Amino acid sequence: MRRLLLILPASTYRAEEFIEAAESVGAEPIVATDPHPLLQMRLGDRFIDLTEATPETIAADASAHGPVHGVVSPDDGMVQLAGEVAERLGVAANPPWAVGATRNKSTFRRALAGVVPQPSFQVLEPGTDPRPDIERIGAPVVMKPLSRSGSQGVIRVDHPDDAIEVEQRIRRILAMCGADPNEPILIERFVPGPEVAVEGILVGGTLEVLATFDKPDPLDGPYFEETIYVAPSRLHPEVVSEIHRVVQEACTSLGLVEGPVHAELRVHGSTVVMIEMAARPIGGRCGTALRFGLGDAQEVLLARAALGLGIRDSDRLRGSVGSLMIPIPASGTLLAIDGVEEARAIPGITGVDITAHIGGRVLALPEGDRYLGFAYAATETPEETEAALRAAKATITVEVG
Numbered sequence: 092m093r094r095l096l097l098i099l100p101a102s103t104y105r106a107e108e109f110i111e112a113a114e115s116v117g118a119e120p121i122v123a124t125d126p127h128p129l130l131q132m133r134l135g136d137r138f139i140d141l142t143e144a145t146p147e148t149i150a151a152d153a154s155a156h157g158p159v160h161g162v163v164s165p166d167d168g169m170v171q172l173a174g175e176v177a178e179r180l181g182v183a184a185n186p187p188w189a190v191g192a193t194r195n196k197s198t199f200r201r202a203l204a205g206v207v208p209q210p211s212f213q214v215l216e217p218g219t220d221p222r223p224d225i226e227r228i229g230a231p232v233v234m235k236p237l238s239r240s241g242s243q244g245v246i247r248v249d250h251p252d253d254a255i256e257v258e259q260r261i262r263r264i265l266a267m268c269g270a271d272p273n274e275p276i277l278i279e280r281f282v283p284g285p286e287v288a289v290e291g292i293l294v295g296g297t298l299e300v301l302a303t304f305d306k307p308d309p310l311d312g313p314y315f316e317e318t319i320y321v322a323p324s325r326l327h328p329e330v331v332s333e334i335h336r337v338v339q340e341a342c343t344s345l346g347l348v349e350g351p352v353h354a355e356l357r358v359h360g361s362t363v364v365m366i367e368m369a370a371r372p373i374g375g376r377c378g379t380a381l382r383f384g385l386g387d388a389q390e391v392l393l394a395r396a397a398l399g400l401g402i403r404d405s406d407r408l409r410g411s412v413g414s415l416m417i418p419i420p421a422s423g424t425l426l427a428i429d430g431v432e433e434a435r436a437i438p439g440i441t442g443v444d445i446t447a448h449i450g451g452r453v454l455a456l457p458e459g460d461r462y463l464g465f466a467y468a469a470t471e472t473p474e475e476t477e478a479a480l481r482a483a484k485a486t487i488t489v490e491v492g
Contacts, residue, residue, distance in 0.1 A: 093118040093398050096153045096180070098141075098164040098173045101125035105165055105390065112390035118160070118398055121153050123176075146175035154180060161397030163350070165390075167194065167240050170370050183399065185293075189346035190370045196237045196277045199345075199368070206344040207337045209365045212279035217262075221254040224278050231281040233312070234258065236265055237274055240369070243460035247281055247312025254278075264458055282366070284359040286310050287324055289338050289352070290373050290389075292396045296348040298339045299402045301392065302412070303331055307477055314456040319480050320373075321413040321473045330358060337363045351393055413476040415466040415484055417445075419455045420491055426450075427490040428463060434486040439470045439479030443487075453491060463489060 095118040097109050106124070113120035122130060123139035131138040139152045149172075153159050159180050164173035170190050177184030192198045197214045213224040215234075225232050225248065234257050235245040244264045246257050258276060266272040288304040302322040310317065324331050338354045347370055354368040372389060396402060417428075425447050435443050445464035447453055453463065466487075468479040 093160040094121060094153075094157055095119070095394055095398060096121045096123060096149075096159050096162045096176065098149070098162065098166075098169050098176065099124045100166050100169060101127050106130070108388060108390045109163065109165065109394070112388060112394040115391055116394050116398065116400065118394065121159065123149050123153070146172065146179055149176045150179035161394075161399065163393055163397045165351070165372050165393075167369055167371050170194070174370075182397075183295075183349045185347050185349055185370055189348075192345050193347070193368055193370050194238075196235060196367070197275060200277065200279070202345055203341055203365060207340050207365045208362050210279040210282050212277060215258065215276040215278055217273040217275070221258055221276075221278060222251040225251040225254055228278060228280050231312075232278050233281050233315075234261060235277050235279075236261055236270070237277055238270055239265070239268070239460065241460035242315040242317065242456055243268070244457050245315050246457050247314075260457075267458065268460075281312070282357045282359050282364045283311070284357045284364075285326070286355065286357050286366070287326070287334060288320060288373070289334060289354040289356065290322075291338065291352045291354075292392060292402060293342060293347055293349050293352055294396055294402060296343065298335065298342055298352065300335050300338075301389065302408050303334060304413075305473065316418050316456045317416055318418060318484070319413065319415055319477065321477045321480070322408060322411060323473060325473050326358065330363070333363045334358075337365055338368070341365055341368055350397065410469060410471050411473045411476040413468045413473075413480050415468075415480040417463040417465065417484070417487060417489070419447075419453045419459055419461075419463055420489055422453065422455045422458060423491040424450065425453045425463070425489075426492045427488075429488045429490075430486040434466060434483040437479055437482045437486065439468045439475055440466060440483050441469050442467045443483065 095113040099106050101124050110120045121137045125141055161182055162173050162177040164170050171187050174185050174187040174190045192202050200212050211228050215221050231249045233247050244261045248254050248257050262272040286306045290302045291298045291300045303324040304320040304322045305324045308318045351372040353373050355366040357364045431443050443466045447463040466483040468476045470476045
């Protein structure tokens with residue numbers, strides 16, 4: 092039996108889905124994660140506690156009872172560790188240095204300079220006046236920390252004189268989440284135009300596109316809260332083909348060769364501009380909406396690819412799917428979320444998951460990095476999918492005090 096190592100944070104939404112995916116393709120799952128008594132009881136010697144673990148000890152523990160045939164991690168914070176473990180196990184995976192380039196926005200931008208279209212940018216070191224950089228780049232710009240994800244700390248600046256206050260706010264956000272408040276900040280030219288997301292899997296360096304999502308709500312700032320994803324894209328097929336080409340070129344240049352890829356791009360006139368890319372699947376529970384072939388979840392395709400089983404021609408998106416990220420309207424205490432059952436009853440809606448807890452503290456963007464929950468839709472057309480998700484959004488009401 093093949094054995095698949097899953098490297099997961101205890102906070103992931105998707106641990107059970109990945110375990111079931113491994114089993115569904117005939118593999119024995121091994122799970123490396125933070126302390127988790129229930130999982131440890133269930134998996135026994137196939138559970139690896141990441142407390143004080145190193146790539147060497149994880150590889151040794153995973154292979155103690157037989158060879159490991161693949162490694163998967165869906166989490167942005169653990170993909171580099173997964174690459175280091177895979178390297179020691181001798182299984183196909185992205186080189187750790189290539190994954191590292193996707194996790195630092197400055198390294199990412201510099202690696203792609205002259206390779207694919209991307210915004211003009213400068214890296215702001217602590218203690219440096221951001222205004223000259225913005226004047227060189229040209230406003231409006233977007234300022235963002237190098238190390239955060241999920242639009243946390245990402246803020247549009249329309250005038251150079253506003254940049255000092257924005258920089259201070261970003262540094263407060265970094266300190267709040269335990270990151271280095273003195274890390275450099277990326278300043279890049281704001282790129283107008285529709286934004287899309289590409290979900291794919293690399294197999295031997297070749298990008299297999301699973302889905303191309305439109306983001307029909309404008310993302311113009313000052314903060315960049317994503318709400319609706321709809322696939323397939325309704326952009327012209329030639330534009331979609333160019334989007335895929337840009338993602339492939341970026342992967343090749345960065346040295347990414349195996350596993351999941353999630354890319355964010357903008358279409359500015361006739362140019363496709365790379366915004367961000369990560370060597371992981373789509374974040375949160377957005378991937379729950381994706382179903383391929385005869386109903387396989389995205390986790391199944393990732394497990395197959397990691398085990399060297401490839402992507403089949405039948406593993407393609409059918410019809411239309413989409414996700415709604417339920418936004419946090421304001422920071423404070425979550426008092427109520429209503430209309431969830433009514434949203435679940437809307438035609439085309441396949442599920443609604445609330446991940447926030449009533450009575451808990453919630454943070455809106457740009458301080459926050461999470462959503463209240465997710466709704467999923469599956470219909471025959473992107474228009475129907477978007478309409479269902481908008482109806483769900485209008486039905487769900489949120490009270491924050």
